[in-house]
Amino acid sequence: MKVIIALSTLFLAIHAQQPNEPIPIVKYDNEGVNADGSYQWSYETGNGIVAQEQGQLKNAGSENEAAEVQGSAQWTAPDGTPISFNYIANEDGFQPQGEHLPTPPPIPPAIQRALEWIAAHPEPDQPAASNVQPVYRSAPQQRRY
Template sequence: MKFLILSVCVALAAADVSHILPKDEKSAQILKQELDVGVEGQYQWAYETENGIAANEAGSLKQIDAETSAQVAQGQASWKSPEGEQIQFQYVADENGYQPQGSHLPTSPPIPEAILRALEYIRAHPPPPEKN
């Protein structure tokens, strides 16, 4: 049984999946690649490929308060979707979490007015405490 599991793992690792990617994607050349790591948590990196994929990020260590510091980063990325649409987004990652922005990202629909009124009524009129 162990030999069978090992054989399957080796077969999966050796599998050629290059046929999945379009020809221009798997042979795209890197046009630009930079990495600069500074002192005290500072860094920046960037890359760009000939098929239109580009990304960059810069980060640093931020002092939140006297005892707390956090690694923060901001960056952007862009590429062309399979449908030919240019996708671009920016992000910030800091003590408040990961915050992406981009026109292609899904957003929640607005809450209907009736639901907002119902939520306000529930907040203003909480149910009585349960008796045990």
């Protein structure tokens, strides 16, 4: 029995050791950075990874100059699940979108009703606060006889 376990372990160890072969890049395109700040790149690998991105400057040369980037990527997860997402990155931050990304849980119905009621019944305007500071006076001293 010990021999079978030892041979099985050895067999699994030999077959589990697969050399880390390089993954070929099947396709690669790259353009830029251009004079106007724009660029684009894309690649595809031999194991099915595909990615692409393009970017440009918005309001170039002005005080409000900002970069805007759009891209996507896709691959197959180790469990066989296809992964695919798109993204935008700009002055509002990184904004990915994909079916595999986590989402917040739904708002409970009671909370949703409360939020709707609050939105439908705003508080009346409050009077403006006065800049006059209250004056505090000490209480009169009582005489003891």
